Structures are given as C-alpha cells and as structure tokens.
Amino acid sequence: MRIFTAGISTETNTFAPWPTGLRGFEEGGLFRGNASRAGEGENNLVARLYKELACADGHDFVEGVFTTAQPSGPTLQSVWEGLRDEIVDSVRAGGSFDVILLLLHGAMVATGCDDCEADLVARLRKVCGPDTVIGVELDPHCHLSQALVDASDVVILMKEYPHIDCIERARELYALCTGKALGQIDPVSALFDCRMIGFYPTTSEPMAGLLRQLREAEHQPGVLSVSFVHGFPWGDTADTGSKMLVVADGDKARARRVAEELGRLIYAQREVLLPRMPGIEDALDMAAATAGRVVLADTADNAGGGAPSDNVSLLRAMLAHGVRDAALGAIWDPMSAQACAEAGVGARFALRLGGKCGEASGSPLDVMATVRAVREQHDQHGLGSxxxxxxxxxxxxxDGIDVVVNSIRTQVFAPDAFTGLGIELNDKRLIVVKSSHHFHALFAPIADRIISVATPGAIQMNFAGIDYRKRHDLNFFPREHDPLA
Incomplete structure (x- = not known):
C-alpha cells in the first residue's frame, strides 16, 4: 500500500486579540517532508511513528507538511490556504494513495473559514476519490463537525487531559485505517451532541472514572473506537461544544446507540463536572495554610488556550502578601526578556513587567528585578517526550520570588521550565504555573497540593457567560439546566 501523512495544528481562541500568522507556525515547527527526520515535537514523533509502522509493514511512505502554532486568534486566511494547498498539492502530485493519515487539532479557525479541518479533508477527498482511506487524529479540545466525520473514514481523539496519549492514539488510527484499506474492518461513525460546554481534566474524578467506562466500551463486540469531544469553549463556531464519537464495525445503529449511552453518562455528571476554583486571595490563603509544597495554576492566562500569558495579577498579589520561597512562570514579555538579557546576569534595575497585549493582560507591574540567568534558546519538556x-x-x-520571563509564548508543562534556567525548586514552598491543566502530568509528582486558581485573563470558566455569536443554538449546559430534557 501507499501511505501519506501530514498535519496542521493550532487551537484558535476566537476572542484573542491578535491573529495567527505564518511566523507562529514557523516558531512551532514547519516541516516540509522531513518531520520524521528532525525534531522531537509532537508532529515529529507522530510522523516518525507512521514511517516506522509503514516501513515495518512493507508499505510505501510519503510525508508532506507538518506544522503547529501556539494557540492564538484566527489564522490569517492566506496562511491557512497556503498550508492547506501544500498538503492537497502533495497528494495530487504524489499519485494514488491507499491511506492518508492526518494529525490535526480540530479547533483551528481561519479568518475566512470556521472549520479548517473539514475544509482540508473535503479537498483531499475530492482529489483522491472515495477509495482512499482518510484517517484523522484530533485533540479532544476540538469542534467536531458532522462535515469532518462525513468526509473522513475514521476520526479519533486523544482521550487524556493532559494529552499524554498522542502516540498511542496515532498507533490506533494507523491500525484502523490500514485495516479498512485491507478490507478487514468497515468503520462507521456516529456523533452524539451532549449539549454541554465545559472543562474536563481526566486526572481526577468523576472524569477519571468516566474515561475508564469509555475504554471499557471499546471492548464491546463491534465497537472499534470511542472518543469524548471535550470541545474548546473559547472558540466561537457553530459546532462548539461537547460530543461523543463512536466508531463501530459496519453497524451504524450500534455506533449511534453506544454514542448516546456514553454521552448521557457524562451528561448525568454535568453539575459535578463544572469547574469551581478559588480566587487569588483565597488560593494564597489556602497555600499558606498547607504544609509542604503547593503548585498554583494561573488558569485564565494560559497561552495553551490562546491567552497572552502576560497577566501579572497573581504575581502582584504574591508580592503584596510578602510571599517568599516561591517561583512563577512563564510570563510572556519579549521586550522585558530582551532588556534583561542586554543588562546581563547580576544587573538590578526597575522593570515594567507584563500587561502589554490588551484588556485580558491587565495592568503592568513595576518591580525591582535582579537578573539571575539568561538562556538564548530555553526549552522545556512538553507532552510525551x-x-x-x-x-x-x-x-x-x-523581592524573593523567582520569575521566568520568556519570548516564545507557551504554557508551562514541566519543572525544567524553571530548573533549565537554574531555579532550584526543592526549596520552594510555592510554585505558580501559567497553565490550565497540562502541567499536572509532571508537576503532580513534586507537589503536596495543587490548587487551580480563578485568575483574571482570557480563558474564563464561566461558560454560560461566554459571548457566542456564531454558535446560534444557546440551549446548552450550563446556560440551560437540562438541555437534553
């Protein structure tokens, strides 16, 4: 068989104050046919896996564009069309393919297209025809449209949040798509709308238990795959919301029945699943009363959801409380990072930090800062390896708080975001990370307590109050108490 793979990923916060341009994809990694041979990002690892699997099975393997951009506002239409057409043209020029495997996000919005993933797959389908098997792996924080499901042969989502199972799901997609191409299975899909908008970390109950039930359902006769669409609340599209996707082997009625059964299981827990977080003052009091090391999450200023990551409200409160033995990061402030780098290690001077990008950034903070370390190309452990x-x-x-300031906007995933600059965490009682939940995977082992904080910023958890304009159907929980009644 001949197998083609490619991927374009970004998570679009349609309320963010600036668009995503080509530079965003170049910063995240833009690979043209060489992702499997260069880099250790998610795209590289998935491309490498597909190459290894295809070669081991004796298949012809071709890879196209792989790229990703940090979450931000809508992608410029010209950028989207350029990347999309590169992939489509590669398939057209490459001759016939038996299988196409795509690593996409599912919540990518361009300035002229609200469903980029369906747009790409529909164009590929037109080029390759009905006999090519097209498989898509998505992030669970996606807007899964019926159009994408209909244009694809198989769609699956990562199950975990934090998303630690990207490679596992890619392996699953490969098996399902090659099985379809070989005539061993006949995947058919059903999508159930839970009529919910929410936030669903899988590291604690009740989502941890619900996820176990989804995995158990995959062992039912005739069920090939189960995926829960968390949805991305901060992307305003017609398809924004939580859904259940089931892929069955040739039995559409079974897929529909299982999708509704599992969707209603999660719907029954909707009140418990609503996030309830303390504000900054209460969170600092809770941390002060806790013996041991506490990790606070600045949830609303998370670059991983499209926020600027330069709101310094939590740092301001920590300084006002006289907090010591603490570390905070990462504040996205390229101007301050450059000024500090030029001043050099050991320099001490007045610095205006953060608050630069717009209303969600809040006001800047004036501090006396001492430069302790500078790293030209800092990085951290991300998801997976x-x-x-x-x-x-x-x-x-x-004033006794160690602060990380960076120039490439990203959420904090791992302790080496701090330790890679020389910040010792063993002696810290308080560690503050700008992240909503991905940090759990690597910070939980060093934390005695984790507190998610309702901070000011661009990613608010008041889902009933989000000002949707394109999602015209507002009959969803928590805006309505029982929308499935």
Missing part, C-alpha cells in the same frame, strides 16, 4: 521551545528566557528575582 516532545520538547517545547520557550525562546530567549530569563530568570529574574523580584
């Missing part, structure tokens, strides 16, 4: 670039980064000491 991938590395996440942070760019020019500095370690500042501000």
């Amino acid at each position: 991938a590395r996440q670039p942070m760019g020019l980064s500095v370690w500042l000491e501000c």
